[in-house]
Amino acid sequence: MGLLTELRDSISRAASTLFSEQDPKRIGIYGPPNAGKTTLANRIARDWTGDAVGPESSIPHETRRARRKENVEIERDGKSVQIDIVDTPGVTTKVDYTEFLDHDMEKDDAVRRSREATEGVAEAMHWLREDVDGVIYVLDSTEDPFTQVNTMLIGIIESQDLPVLIFANKIDLEESSVKRIRNAYPQHETVPLSALEGDNMDEVYDKIAEYFG
Amino acid sequence: MAEATSKPRDGVQIDLISAERMDGLASMEKIRMILDGVRDGNIVVLEEGLTPDEESRLIEVTMTEISPDEFNGIEIETYPRSETADQSFLDRLMGKESTKKLTVIGPANQIETLHKDETLISALVSRK
Ligand SMILES: Nc1nc2c(ncn2[C@@H]2O[C@H](COP(=O)(O)OP(=O)(O)O)[C@@H](O)[C@H]2O)c(=O)[nH]1
Ligand SMILES: [Mg+2]
Numbered sequence: 067m068g069l070l071t072e073l074r075d076s077i078s079r080a081a082s083t084l085f086s087e088q089d090p091k092r093i094g095i096y097g098p099p100n101a102g103k104t105t106l107a108n109r110i111a112r113d114w115t116g117d118a119v120g121p122e123s124s125i126p127h128e129t130r131r132a133r134r135k136e137n138v139e140i141e142r143d144g145k146s147v148q149i150d151i152v153d154t155p156g157v158t159t160k161v162d163y164t165e166f167l168d169h170d171m172e173k174d175d176a177v178r179r180s181r182e183a184t185e186g187v188a189e190a191m192h193w194l195r196e197d198v199d200g201v202i203y204v205l206d207s208t209e210d211p212f213t214q215v216n217t218m219l220i221g222i223i224e225s226q227d228l229p230v231l232i233f234a235n236k237i238d239l240e241e242s243s244v245k246r247i248r249n250a251y252p253q254h255e256t257v258p259l260s261a262l263e264g265d266n267m268d269e270v271y272d273k274i275a276e277y278f279g
Numbered sequence: 280m281a282e283a284t285s286k287p288r289d290g291v292q293i294d295l296i297s298a299e300r301m302d303g304l305a306s307m308e309k310i311r312m313i314l315d316g317v318r319d320g321n322i323v324v325l326e327e328g329l330t331p332d333e334e335s336r337l338i339e340v341t342m343t344e345i346s347p348d349e350f351n352g353i354e355i356e357t358y359p360r361s362e363t364a365d366q367s368f369l370d371r372l373m374g375k376e377s378t379k380k381l382t383v384i385g386p387a388n389q390i391e392t393l394h395k396d397e398t399l400i401s402a403l404v405s406r407k
């Protein structure tokens with residue numbers, strides 16, 4: 067880094083700590099592939115900063131690197147909370163490159179994509195142990211929430227003593243069942259939403275402010 | 280596992296690992312033992328599961344070892360479920376960790392969970 071940029075960075079860092087009451091909390095968005103994590107991260111970023119975090123896709127593992135959007139300021143009841151949102155690749159215990167071949171991809175591309183996906187998941191696990199202050203766990207409410215990976219991940223999050231909110235996404239779809247998620251993880255607060263349609267975002271922001279502010 | 284490397288050509292080897300055996304190992308040794316077994320095509324059954332922290336490291340190390348046409352990860356099932364909600368009142372009263380759970384780990388391309396509920400895991404294991 068050049069001396070000037072370094073100087074500028076340190077000045078802006080000093081200024082931001084001067085003006086905000088506290089450092090932004092780093093909130094990790096976790097959950098299985100295709101739950102709508104990136105759609106949610108983009109909606110939060112667009113609602114409060116004007117730009118997006120990264121591409122959304124129906125192809126699993128579109129997000130292969132943890133992506134961060136810093137200093138998202140959410141205003142609730144005249145107060146404002148500062149968060150950094152971290153969109154993570156969907157956590158899984160297996161990645162098979164041949165699954166990408168079904169999405170019209172050449173073998174080389176599929177292999178590269180799966181290698182990036184595995185690196186991304188490893189990185190996301192690392193972040194969870196070292197670098198996040200709170201977790202939003204996103205589930206697709208049209209699917210069975212009671213998978214081994216979800217149970218294991220939520221167990222890992224609980225063991226880290228991190229504040230956690232469960233988001234039951236895709237309530238715009240007919241097969242959606244928020245109750246099924248509430249029953250599976252009764253120890254946590256579940257917030258229904260549609261990240262795609264923007265349904266129930268007021269409650270989403272209220273809860274974010276309440277849990278992570 | 281060191282003592283059990285020779286196996287019938289056509290079968291599936293199952294390693295049942297006692298809690299006692301695991302107790303003496305460091306986290307990374309446990310993970311190495313599990314992944315070595317699974318990468319040999321074995322089904323590893325742990326009498327007493329891993330801690331959440333070890334589970335998270337197991338996922339991380341698994342990811343770094345996945346390689347195309349060779350190893351595409353693991354399937355893992357635990358019983359009883361690891362959530363605190365499923366702990367009995369007595370367990371919570373005694374401050375028992377919820378990590379003491381039977382855990383089955385196998386190669387993702389060879390093991391498929393057919394059915395699972397509070398009291399039963401039914402899995403299909405195919406030969407290599
Ligand atoms: N119907 C519906 N689809 C959604 C919703 N949120 C995300 N999706 C879709 O689900 C797919 C996966 O979304 P993405 O955000 O990439 O999931 P990620 O893998 O968890 O990051 C995309 O096709 C999204 O358009 C939602 O609230 N409702
Ligand atoms: Mg994504």
